[in-house]
Amino acid sequence: MTTDEMKLRTKAFSLSIIGLAEKLSNTYIVKVIANQIVRSGTSVGANYRAVCRARSDKEFISKMNIVLEEADETLFWLEIIKEKDWSDKSDLEMILKEANELTAIFVSSLKTVNKRINQ
Numbered sequence: 644m645t646t647d648e649m650k651l652r653t654k655a656f657s658l659s660i661i662g663l664a665e666k667l668s669n670t671y672i673v674k675v676i677a678n679q680i681v682r683s684g685t686s687v688g689a690n691y692r693a694v695c696r697a698r699s700d701k702e703f704i705s706k707m708n709i710v711l712e713e714a715d716e717t718l719f720w721l722e723i724i725k726e727k728d729w730s731d732k733s734d735l736e737m738i739l740k741e742a743n744e745l746t747a748i749f750v751s752s753l754k755t756v757n758k759r760i761n762q
Contacts, residue, residue: 649691
């Protein structure tokens with residue numbers, strides 16, 4: 644997958660997270676969680692763009708680790724929403740699947756660059 648394709652994919656992920664948050668109820672606790680997931684979920688795409696501008700392998704690794712942390716945090720909030728049964732299951736499952744796939748891609752990219760550096 645190209646860098647431009649990943650930029651589009653992470654932006655689409657951000658939009659799906661925003662869409663999910665917009666559908667959640669307006670109770671205080673749900674609003675708090677919605678705020679958290681919007682912050683971490685949209686940060687994935689925003690920080691991925693920074694990864695694309697990395698000037699060295701070390702900078703790439705540093706920035707990609709931030710993307711990975713945000714993706715993992717987003718997965719955490721998605722799991723909370725799922726376990727609390729706050730969202731439509733089919734919508735949530737698609738977003739969870741994408742979050743897991745993106746996380747796997749980020750981990751793989753980090754492993755590849757770390758391997759190259761250590762050789």
